[in-house]
Amino acid sequence: MKTPGKAGRSGGRLHAGQPTQRRVLSVLVAGQILGGIGMGATLSLGALLAAELSGSAAWSGMAATMSTLGAAAAAVPLARLAEASGRRVSLSTGALIASLGAATAVGSAVAGLFPLLLAGLVLLGSGSAVSLQARFAAADLAEPQTRGRDLSVVLWSTTIGAVLGPNLFGPGEAVGAALGLPPLTGAFVFSLTAQLAAAAVYLTGLRPDPLLAARRMQGSGNDGAAPLPRKSGLVILRTNPAARYAVAVIALSHAVMVALMSMTPVHLSSHGASISIVGFTISLHIAGMYALSPVFGWLSDRIGRKSVVLLGQGLLLAALIVAGLAAQSTLAVTVSLVLLGLGWSASVVSASALVSEAVAIPERPAIQGISDLGMNAAGALGGASAGLILAAVGYSGLGYSAVLLVAVVIAWTVLQGLRPTAKENTRV
Numbered sequence: 001m002k003t004p005g006k007a008g009r010s011g012g013r014l015h016a017g018q019p020t021q022r023r024v025l026s027v028l029v030a031g032q033i034l035g036g037i038g039m040g041a042t043l044s045l046g047a048l049l050a051a052e053l054s055g056s057a058a059w060s061g062m063a064a065t066m067s068t069l070g071a072a073a074a075a076v077p078l079a080r081l082a083e084a085s086g087r088r089v090s091l092s093t094g095a096l097i098a099s100l101g102a103a104t105a106v107g108s109a110v111a112g113l114f115p116l117l118l119a120g121l122v123l124l125g126s127g128s129a130v131s132l133q134a135r136f137a138a139a140d141l142a143e144p145q146t147r148g149r150d151l152s153v154v155l156w157s158t159t160i161g162a163v164l165g166p167n168l169f170g171p172g173e174a175v176g177a178a179l180g181l182p183p184l185t186g187a188f189v190f191s192l193t194a195q196l197a198a199a200a201v202y203l204t205g206l207r208p209d210p211l212l213a214a215r216r217m218q219g220s221g222n223d224g225a226a227p228l229p230r231k232s233g234l235v236i237l238r239t240n241p242a243a244r245y246a247v248a249v250i251a252l253s254h255a256v257m258v259a260l261m262s263m264t265p266v267h268l269s270s271h272g273a274s275i276s277i278v279g280f281t282i283s284l285h286i287a288g289m290y291a292l293s294p295v296f297g298w299l300s301d302r303i304g305r306k307s308v309v310l311l312g313q314g315l316l317l318a319a320l321i322v323a324g325l326a327a328q329s330t331l332a333v334t335v336s337l338v339l340l341g342l343g344w345s346a347s348v349v350s351a352s353a354l355v356s357e358a359v360a361i362p363e364r365p366a367i368q369g370i371s372d373l374g375m376n377a378a379g380a381l382g383g384a385s386a387g388l389i390l391a392a393v394g395y396s397g398l399g400y401s402a403v404l405l406v407a408v409v410i411a412w413t414v415l416q417g418l419r420p421t422a423k424e425n426t427r428v
Helices: 018-040 043-054 062-085 087-111 114-137 144-156 158-178 186-205 210-220 233-239 241-270 275-290 293-303 305-325 330-357 361-416 422-426
Strands: 008-010 013-015
Touching (some): 018 087, 018 114, 018 144, 018 186, 043 062, 043 087, 062 114, 062 361, 087 114, 087 186, 087 210, 114 144, 114 186, 144 158, 144 293, 144 330, 158 186, 210 361, 241 275, 241 305, 241 330, 241 361, 275 330, 293 305, 293 330, 305 361, 330 361
Antiparallel strands (some): 008 013
């Protein structure tokens, strides 16, 4: 029987006291807000700074590319650090690396060195990796019936930083000018400060460490059995069908989202839309990605993870069909981008919960790191291929082409069946 307020084990499930989990969620939300401000304040200006330092607008896209590559490169090392030392050390280290990236970006503008800027953007990508890992940290001590909700609340908090960050462009320039820094670097100073603050929040606030606490709880209910040997993320993917499915859902859903979203500003601009309209469309898309994530988390706890995956894929499919049928309408494209964000949110929230539930606690960091690596790699590939597809078959063709990825996920989900297995029902 579960003892209220104490760690215990009942029916194969571990339980943490609610005050402990609430504290963990509060710290993760605070860190996400700070990290989101740091990333939101710099990625857009990174493109402008890349164009200025390189002398060509053709290089402006390298800002997002290098940041994405940095997030992918940091995913597995940060997961291994979490496995060895816990979430507190891993998340704070990732935020410190991101702050170093912001400082490097400022230095690149002072020195006028474009390659140094690229290096700084790679390091800044660590901040995105931290943001992704934080959602998994929310699931470490969560009870199965609230895991989706807890995970989604941390994901939702990214909305605050994403909205506040771009609004710091003006104040950032004023701060930069006061410090005697070159134009376009003030926001990076804010990013540096925000990432340092996030590192401090993680380092001081995550006590007890959720991952280490979950391991201790598992050990206390292990009835003296020897701990199972830990597997690498790739081994888990090869041998665990549930993990393989969940990782694939996240990667394919992210590829679809990035492919269509990344080409929408180009498409709208080529059809005469103003910068304000383009910005408004992307803002609504970002709101769709994060604002309703707690709703999808709650639904995944109530009606099942795979049911919400199918809901998410249905929303993605609707977005692609609208984009294909009405690509010439700015209103229709905006509606498509909102649906795209909602579909991404439902799919990623529910599949992220499945990733955590597919393996035992000691194996979670390994598979979560591989999941984040796959997510970023799929996004980079989706964004890179989208430009080629847009040039070849247009925006409508891009939308129709991405339907294939959605079809793969839907078919895979239907073949798996919607009923959770006994293993999934009792997985810690």
